[in-house]
């Protein structure tokens with residue numbers, strides 16, 4: 001005895017991204033009605049915003065660290081980099097749940113049939129490889145990097161930078177291809193009504209419930225990480241890799257002094273030299289530096305990893321030292337540490353704005369004590385509105401340009 005054929009499902013369920021019945025898949029290969037066009041559209045809009053903000057703040061950080069001739073990052077306002085880099089890491093972290101939810105919502109589309117419907121469709125589909133691959137690489141390598149985990153043989157910053165451009169290019173193609181469909185999915189009243197009730201019949205999550213859950217997860221991740229740079233939320237920063245209040249002298253250390261650096265830093269023969277394009281090169285002992293006029297400033301360390309911490313610094317103004325050495329008008333300078341040359345972040349540059357700022361210091365003290373060796377004893381560079389990587393520790397040489 002043969003069973004009657006089950007009713008054939010429609011080829012296309014309105015508002016749902018599962019592919020029609022044609023093609024190699026079973027009709028019910030993607031039974032969930034949460035693969036919704038409207039959810040895909042909303043998640044796409046949210047990701048468009050977070051990716052754009054993340055890209056712009058990341059590009060700014062790149063320009064500051066590798067300035068082309070036309071770009072001068074000013075030393076004021078002192079807090080600007082702290083904010084832009086905090087926003088960069090926060091939007092990157094917020095993108096993770098949004099991206100995972102989006103990928104899950106749309107993945108049935110991979111089985112679209114026929115697989116290619118012409119040149120434009122082919123290009124749109126091929127652009128998904130750099131878009132999805134680039135996004136996943138950016139977000140998850142970033143997640144590793146802020147936890148200081150680099151399980152690959154290449155250097156993180158150049159790979160992150162290249163991946164950002166590749167992803168942006170693919171994103172532009174994707175947005176161009178999907179703009180119409182997104183508008184339609186967000187505006188059509190019929191899909192909205194259809195989706196209101198969908199899901200609840202089977203007792204599962206509704207489509208709106210899925211979106212709300214994704215947004216809540218995104219909010220929770222932001223709330224439990226942004227305290228690493230936004231102090232009022234510091235006590236909620238349970239998922240942040242660093243607590244900005246914990247470390248020697250009350251704030252974190254990224255790079256500790258190795259034995260060689262510590263030996264040179266504590267050597268009684270330590271000298272700070274000011275050389276290069278100057279009329280009278282200087283060579284100063286620690287006692288000489290302490291005898292110079294000291295200046296105090298409250299300034300943040302704002303790490304590219306997204307944490308920041310303010311401290312009260314005291315030391316010699318760079319511009320006073322450059323003046324003593326007879327540097328030219330509006331000088332620029334390289335600040336060089338006791339680390340082996342060539343080691344990442346062993347030196348940094350001061351543009352004319354930072355060199356002239358009265359709060360750009362070679363600090364000898366922090367929060368009323370001589371610097372801890374891991375904070376750069378005997379002398380560190382600290383200036384307003386600079387990335388943490390450019391606040392060079394264990395300074396021994398200033399070369400004027």
Ligand SMILES: Nc1nc2c(c(=O)[nH]1)N[C@H]1C(S)=C(S)[C@@H](COP(=O)(O)O)O[C@H]1N2
Pocket residue numbers: 251252253254255301302303304337338339344345346347374375376388389390391392393394
């Ligand atoms: N010489 C030197 N200075 C350096 C670094 C370094 O690797 N070498 N790391 C930088 C980074 S990435 C940051 S965030 C700050 C951290 O400062 P802190 O250790 O005082 O918190 O120091 C910067 N100064």
Ligand SMILES: [Mo]
Pocket residue numbers: 254302303304305388389
């Ligand atoms: Mo850093």
